[in-house]
Amino acid sequence: MASSDDVAIVGIGITSFARSEKSGMDHGVDAVRKAVADAGVGWEDMQFAFGGSSAAGAPDTMVSRLGLTGLQFINVANGCATGGSALFSAVNAIKAGMYDLGIAIGFDKHERGAFRINSKNSGLGQWYGETGMALTTQFFGMKLNRYMHDYGITEDTLGKVGAKAFRNGAMNDNAWRRQELSEGQVKESAMLSYPLTQYMFCSPGEGGVALVLCRADKAHKYTDTPIYLNAAVVRSRRFGSFEVFSRHLAPEWSAGPTVDASKAAFEMAGMGPADMDIAQLQDTEVGAEIMHMAENGFCEHGEQERMIAMGETEISGRLPVNTDGGCLANGEPVGASGLRQVYENVLQLRGDAGQRQVQGDPKTAYTHVYGAPGISGVTILSR
């Protein structure tokens, strides 16, 4: 039973993540309108907002389109955990007893093609970009190559994860890439950064998501199907972890921010990995999904090879992973990506996920984002 200091999600809104003429801000405004309508309230009822965007402008300027109501609106920018950080902040504003009802917003729109990194501004030195090393794709290839070597993950498994993403995305009206691709098509597309091919990577994209949150004891005022937030955690890297754009690695080994965020979230929720019915895991590329299964505690390192061969992470499997097609099918608008995962889990827990609904009456769901510069965000939801 939810206690009074728990937080519930009572309204959700999302825009299509397909490439469009819309601005990033358009995505944010549309998502907010849908979320407040879903909660049966209006923008004027929002007591606070946390808005996140990395490339689409200052979120708080959207009040000139939504209504100048005077609410507390705080902009959040926190790398790839921007959306997760907006949600984390909103949860804690309610938990602290400051507010009863508010909104977390994430949106973005990125130029086509790989992220262009200004290595000089990132403190990496101009030479790092000049010599051809400031590419996130290289990090993913190198982390995965070592992982496959250490734990016996095969290229067939990479292909299977890609094919699953596009199969799930084909059932998602809001996904960007909605065409199914076979395991062979995924494996045989252009090799971008060994062992990763073109269709094994997600692309920077666009989209917006908003979530209306309230004190759990007031949730039934707004909805018959409140979804409770049992944990929202953000963690940064420790010394010795292997992160994107590391010009060197220490001899010491640290497991990374995902492991820390996951452990803290399970502890906060009083649950464990075995209690989760669904998981949305950061899949910047297929290997990330595979490695994150273990880093989040859902299996031992190397066990993924068997689990994926058995179809355990399919929508029909024991632990469905990335039921909406993940970043691979939706693209990665940085500010919106983490909230998209939460949106999908709310749909699934409400039983409203249509064609891709996980059967068996799921009651708990997990989200995980990871990204630059070594940051991870985890949420646990239940109903």
Add this chain to the structure above:
Amino acid sequence: MANQVPVEEGLFTWPSDSPRLLGSRCVDCGNHMFPRQDDCPKCAGNNTQDVELKNKGTLWTWTIQGYPPKSPPYVGDVDPKTFEPFGVGYVELEDELKVEARLTLNTPEQLKIGMDLELVMIPLCTNKDGDEVVTFGFGPAD
């Protein structure tokens, strides 16, 4: 032969017949860093000394850059007709660190985790003065 210039001063000894990477070592905890920096992320101290890093190591992991990087910032060849994929990896320098570097090898058949490598110079481009710009990388050890 064109005069060779480093892509940036302070990354490796230059000019030199046997260049070495220029790193830092924390006097308080022994942690090694590359490139040089004053602060130590391991012990949070700021007592570091300059060191030349080992020029031989073993390949810890690798990938192959299969498409031309965006230019800028990349200064090498980005013409899709002539672009040659290049290797990138982390090379473990014993008791020091794993350094991220370009590799002279560029096929999965050639690259093996654990293989012995040594520091070499890799040409990137010709600058406006007609000098050849070079960066550090690793190639097969003799």
